[in-house]
Amino acid sequence: MRKLKIIMAYSALETVPREIAGHPEVRRHAERRGKPPTKLILDKSYHYHAMSKLKEKESRGRPDIVFMFLAAALSSPLNIRGLLEVYIHTRQDLVIFVNPKMKPIRSYERFLGIMEQLFEYGRVPPDSEEPFMEVRNMTLKHLVRKIIGAKGIILMDPKAPLKKPREVAQLAFEHPVVVGGFPRGDYGLEAYELSLHRYYIFPAVLDYWLVADRIIASYEELVGVYE
Secondary structure, eight states: OOOEEEEEEEESOOBOOGGGTTSHHHHHHHHHHTSOGGGSBOOHHHHTTGGGGSTTGGGSSOHHHHHHHHHHHHHSHHHHTTOEEEEEEETTSEEEEEOTTOOOOOOHHHHHHHHHHHHHHSEESTTOSSOSEEEEEOOHHHIIIIIIOOSOEEEEOTTSOBOOHHHHHHHTTTSOEEEEOSSSSOOOHHHHHHEEEEEBSSSSOOOHHHHHHHHHHHHHHHHTTTO
C-alpha cells in the first residue's frame, strides 16, 4: 500500500542568525538556557524585538508551526500503521528527515531543545545509528525529485481553487503533498515550479498543520485504516 508523503516547506525553523545574536533580548534568553545565542532556535515569542531588524521577519521565527505539525502527524493512525512519510524543509534549504517510529513531542520547550540539538549535531540522538531525526543540506527540488522520486507536488495554496480533502488525498497516491511551514507570505519559487496541482481545502485560511491533518485523515479513510 502506498504511503502518504507530506512535506512542510519553507518552514520558519532556524537557529538565531548572527546579526541579532548580540541583541540584549537574545543574550538574556541564551543566559537562561545556558547556551550560546547562535545555538538557540529563533522564536518570535522570545526574540520579538530582536527580530525587528531581520529581513522577511514576518515569515520567520515560528517553530511552533513545525511543532504542531509533527505532534499531529506522528500521532495519527496513518503513521501508526506505517503509511506516512514526513519531511520538514526550511527556508535555508535544510531538510529534516523524520523517523516514523519517533514518539510525538508533547512539550514545546522539549521540542525546542531537540531542534537545537538537531541543528548542532545533524541528528537526534547524535550517536544513534537509527536517529529519530536527521538534517541534511538539500533543496526542495532535490528532495522531491531525487529522494522521494516524484515528478512534482500537490501544493496547498490558499490562493488556489478549492478541493475537498478527500480529493486531494486521492491525488496524493501519486504525488507528495506540500504545506507551508510559515505564518505569512508565499512559498519560494521552487515550490511553484514543482507544483503539478495547486489546491486549497477551505474558503478561509487555516493553519497549515491543520490542512495537513485533514488530508491525513482523508487518506486514512481511503486506505481503510479503521477497517
